[in-house]
Amino acid sequence: MNTERYQRQTILKGFGHAGQQKLTSAKVLVVGAGGLGAPVLSYLNAMGVGTLGIVDNDTVSLSNLHRQVLYTEKMIGLPKVVAAKSQLQAQNSNTNIKLYQTFLSISNALDILESYDIVVDATDNFPTRYLINDACVLLNKPFIYGALHGFEGQVSVFNYQNGPTYRCLFPKMPSADAIPNCNEHGVLGILPGIVGNLQALETIKVVTGIGDVLSGTLLLFDGLSQRTQRMKFSLNPDNKEIRSLATSYDFDCDVQFKTIEAIGVKRLMVDGTIELLDVRTLEEFQELHLQGATHIPLNELEKRAGELRRESPVYVICQSGIRSRKAILTLQKLFPESEFIQVIGGMNKIDSYANTY
Template sequence: MKPLVEPASELTSDERRRYARQLLLPAIGEEGQLRLKAARVLLVGAGGLGSPALLYLAAAGVGTIGVIDDDVVDETNLHRQVVHGTADVGRPKVDSAADAVARANPLITVIKHNERLCPGNAEHLFAAYDLVVDGSDNFTTRYLVNDACVLTGRPWVWGAVLRFEGQVAVFWPGHGPVYRDLFPEPPAPGTVPSCNEAGVLGAVCAAIGAAMATETVKLITGAGRSLLGRVLIHDALAMTWCTLHLSQDPQREPVTTIAALPEIDAAQLARELQDGEIALVDVREPTEHAQHAIPGAQLIPLTKVLADPGRFDHSVRLVLHCAGGTRSAEALRAVLAAGHPDAVHLQGGIAAWDRLN
């Protein structure tokens, strides 16, 4: 495969010293290092997969790395999200991640996007980068990344983890299969647990994140054979790696637009709460709700919503919210599928509410 990025003009003496061992690699060399320097990579999510991918991409010399994440660091993140430390709890993840890159390699430019990836910003953001690395942990974002990459023509490196297992693949519209060829439709609500529900070993995130970083470097420099058209599967308990071949589905519906879920911003929610004519439901976990909640919000964790999405009164406007908008989007899909006529979710979650208040 041809290199994705044209090379920069030159390496500085500091860059030559820092990347000396990488420059020795015949598949990279000086030209490959110049391509890495010129590359612009967007990382979706600074979590379990984004953390190792970010550190290795920065260490490898990727010149500009954008990080989009609207979440804040929680203590439960720390066992696997290694760009964050105890002192970062409560900070925006993009700030903590940028600081970690600065410590690892001050020659790298980090662009912080402290916002949630959504249909309204995805295409514009993706068009500003050469490729996308998706470290998200939910199906809503993965399908959004797929569709935005298809519409912008950008390749993307995807990874996923759960418990002791992980998967990695490369998708590139026009050059090979995409995510919707692997998973044409999202799974039925409640059938696939999240890491919040089922757990994950931090070292599995490291293994998958490192593989994602490797695939990114290969795409940028043209080194080796990419995972385009293949899915790499890791079983940490058996300590095995296997590869499945993936083909394009000729019957797959073309992506022509990005479908948006109905949502409400924090300011509008504040006005509607004053009117007292809505049901506000917090789909986070009980521990999160106990620590901090929007006044008037009823706690119904995501698992319970997914188990019975038709439980809500259809005569009352329903507003779902979580920490940043990811879990509430999943809940909203299930509620709408169950026939609720007037349900939305809070754009940006409780983090957006806090910024307003």
């Protein structure tokens, strides 16, 4: 341990060299290297956490940079795990950084989480959060939760010292229609930094044993008023009785349809042989779209669905994938005999590739 590097921490009463040694020995997994993951990784790395695991299967895009301050313009198109490791190693060469360039899934979650002490949820979707929760309950590991919406954020710690789990606060996954997302409603660039830093702080507290951990407490942060609220919640013992992962953590898991990667649909559009439906807002469509796409905003889809030719499979795209799934569920009810294919990752993925047009 480099005593000079961490001197300003080790002279803190109640932290000291013992706290620093605990950080050095700690193994923390961060799921998601985006808006929340960037500040979490930066500060845990700077403060001396010995081993950091990073799970992410996305690439750096220009639209990330207003909030994901770990990355630079030169990194656009690079896998986030690769770009993150480069930056983190330059910041602290002593950290053992392990990369998992993949989505966390039922097939790999338990294997990946098993070797870590703490899991930080820096994702942006409900299915992954429920998967993380259940895996952490099975493996008896705490996880640090953070979430964003507009000008607001949430932080809590689940499954800590037999405390409440994520399912104690949110027993059932909401429907896809009930979920707002930053691609539709936006997020102020600085907010992920604030919430991510609060997650990093809770991680440090769990590792070292200092302070009061947000177990059984949901911290609500309003960026516009600089106000915080605390909401208490209790353990439901039934939520500790998980014996295996669920068979699916997807929305409407009983409804199945085909998917295609963004780069694949882009290549097909060049040939001009497919029908592509873009269900984003008019403003999003005007800012960037694939030439030849049919534009029908999601909120107008039911009354305008007849504009689709449907002579061949219809490929459906949005910004990230949430609205395209909602659109396909709507279209399948209207046209059960037609085929609809979701573009995975949406325009976020298209934007990661150079020369979109």
